[in-house]
Amino acid sequence: MAAPARPPFAAWLGGGNDVTAAFLAAAGRPDIVNLAGGLPDPALFPVEDLARLAAAAVRERPAEVLGYGPVAGMADLRAALAARLSTPALRLSAANVLVVSGGMQGLDLLGKVLIEEGASVAAQWPTYLGALDAWRPRRPRYRPLLPATDPAGLAAALAGAAFGYVVPNFSNPTGRLVPEGERRALVAAARATGTWLVEDDPYGSLGYDGPALPRLLDLDAGEGAGAGGYEGPVVYLGTLSKLVVPGLRVGWVVAAPAMIAALARARQGSDMCGAGLSQAMALAAFAEGLPERLAPRAVALYRGRRDALLAAMAAGLGGRFAWEVPAGGMFVWARARDAGLDTDRLFHAGLAAGVCITPGSAFDPAGRDRGGLRLNFTLNPPDRLAEGVRRLAAAAATLG
C-alpha cells in the first residue's frame, strides 16, 4: 500500500534564496577560500579566559548556570548591561534590557511581536540577509529607508511601517558608516512618526579609522527620551559575537520596558530562556573588562586584513568592480561596473574556481540585485585573501 502523502511544508519555505544554503555548505570546505561569511578569526578567541570563566561559573553558581533561568535573562547580567550602556542622558534599568541568544534571536523576536499580516518594514538597503531570513515566515513588504533621503523622505518611509531597520555602524553587507546627520534625521523621523526604529549594532566596536559616532539610542536619549528611564522608539541590538566569540550566543536588546516585556513574551515560546552558562560567563567577562582587553588586537588585525583585501582587489578586480573603503566592520561591498556582469553567476563560477563570495541578491528582499558582491576580510590572513581575489578574478574572466 502506498504511504499516505505527508502534509506539505509551510509555504514560506518555498521563497527566499538558495545562495545562503550554498555558501553555508561551502564554508566547511578547506579547498575553498571563504570570503562569504561574517566570521571572526578563531585565532582571536580568548580560549583560556573563557575556560577559566566557564569552570568558575559552573562551580560557583551551579543552580543558576545549570538550571532553567528567567525568560528575560539573568537578573544580574541585565543590571550589568543596563549600567554598561547608560550615560548621563540615558538612565537604563534592567527593565530596559532583554538578554537574547545572539542578536539574531532579537531580530526573530522583533518579527514575532511587530510584523502582522501585510505589514511593511522600512529597511536600510541592501539589507542584512539574516534579518530577511528571520522575518521571511511573516512575509513583510519592504520599503527602502537608507541610504539617506531627506527628512521628509525618511518620515514617509517610516510612517505606517511596522518598524525601521538599520545597521548604522559598518553595515552588513555594505560596510557603510551612517553619518551623524543621517542618524539625527532618522531619530527625528522615528520620533515624529512614532515608529519603532531598530538599531542593529554588532560591529560598533570594530572601527578602524576614526572615532565612534553616537548610537541612535544616545541621540534619542539626548532629545529627552532617556533621562527618566528609556521610553523612546529606538530598539538597540548588541552582541558578544563579533568581538568576543559567537559561540556563547549572548546578545542584548535595549528598548522601552513595554517592548522588552513584549519580546520576553515571544521568547517564552521560542527557547524559553537563554543558556545560563553563557550568561554567567558574559557577566564575568564584562566584570573583568574582557571585551575592552580584546578590542585593540582585533582592531589592529582586522584593519590590516581590510587593507590587504583592498590592495588585492585594486590589483585584480578594479576593472570590473567599484567599491568604497569601509571604515570598520567585516566587509567590502563591491558593485559591478558592467550591468551585464551577474554576481549570482559569478558566485557559482567562483565556487568552481575555489572561492566563495556572497552575491548581492542575498541582501535584496526581492532577490533581484545581480550587480553587488560582499567580501569578508576578517577570517583569512592576507595571503589567503589575495589568493581568494585571484580566484575570483579568474572566475569573472570566464563569464566573458
Ligand SMILES: Cc1ncc(COP(=O)(O)O)c(C=O)c1O
Ligand atoms: C547585521 C547583523 N545583525 C545581527 C547579526 C547576528 O549576530 P549574532 O546572532 O551572532 O549576535 C549579524 C551577524 O552576522 C549581523 O551581521
